[in-house]
Amino acid sequence: MANLDYTTLRAIEELFEMDSGYVLDFSNTSFARFVKGVIGIDIYYDKGYDVYCSKANKLRQIFENESNIKVSRLVSSLLSYCEDYKLKNDKLTEYDKKKIDVIKKDIEDFKIEDDEGIxxxxxxxxxxxxxxxxxxxxxxxxxxxxxxxxxxxxxxxxxxxxxxxxxxxxxxxxxxxxxxxxxxxxxxxxxxxxxxxxxxxxxxxxxxxxxxxxxxxxxxxxxxxxxxxx
The missing domain is CATH 1.20.120 (Four Helix Bundle (Hemerythrin (Met), subunit A))
Known part of the structure; x- marks a missing residue:
């Protein structure tokens, strides 16, 4: 389980618009491909992820199941995607930018070592x-x-x-x-x-x-x- 505290989790959920069950503008397919490409996990077929649920809940499962380094890597990639998505659609507010900076700072403290020794x-x-x-x-x-x-x-x-x-x-x-x-x-x-x-x-x-x-x-x-x- 990753060491995300409650404040960071809430900031991530708000920034990625997860209350609706979605994660930004991802479809099921594009989100699965994105996660697979970043941390090598199949969110629909790998062990612990084979029960169908919303994209937001899939992301919460990752936070619950995976190591600091994997969660940090995925959140970092999602922050980049989020920033670009909001910027492209003229939705990137000063509040969003502040949240992005805070989350980046929070996950910088995660351990460097991976459970798999990468x-x-x-x-x-x-x-x-x-x-x-x-x-x-x-x-x-x-x-x-x-x-x-x-x-x-x-x-x-x-x-x-x-x-x-x-x-x-x-x-x-x-x-x-x-x-x-x-x-x-x-x-x-x-x-x-x-x-x-x-x-x-x-x-x-x-x-x-x-x-x-x-x-x-x-x-x-x-x-x-x-x-x-x-």
């Missing part, structure tokens, strides 16, 4: 595989969320303690990509990793075509770095 390196490997293979979960993400995931991958790959490592991108890519290109992409996608008003305003300066290009370029950069480091 290491941070293995988790990063899963994240890069999700992006590089463009699996179902990644394909269904909105552009803003894809850019957030790509930004997180690149930051985690390059960060060594408090410093960032430098690679010879010019040599690796036969001159097609240089250090300045990687830094430029990192700088542009930072606004998709944060929910401050300035970050949200900056996102709006990019067109859909520009975001799509950054996604495609980001996938290339992520694979380039990952394959060089592994």
């Amino acid at each position: 290491s941070p390196v293995e988790e990063l490997d899963k994240l890069i595989q999700k992006i590089s293979t463009r699996n179902a979960q990644f394909s269904e993400m909105a552009l803003d969320e894809k850019l957030k995931e790509i930004g997180n991958v690149i930051e985690n790959l390059l960060k060594d303690g408090k410093k960032f490592i430098t690679l010879d991108y010019n040599d690796i890519s036969l001159g097609f990509i240089e250090e300045v290109d990687v830094k430029g992409l990192r700088k542009k996608v930072q606004c998709f990793r944060h929910s401050s008003k300035d970050s949200i305003d900056e996102r709006k300066t990019y067109t859909e075509k520009q975001k799509q290009f950054m996604v495609e370029f980001g996938v290339v950069i992520s694979n380039l770095i990952f394959n060089e480091l592994k």
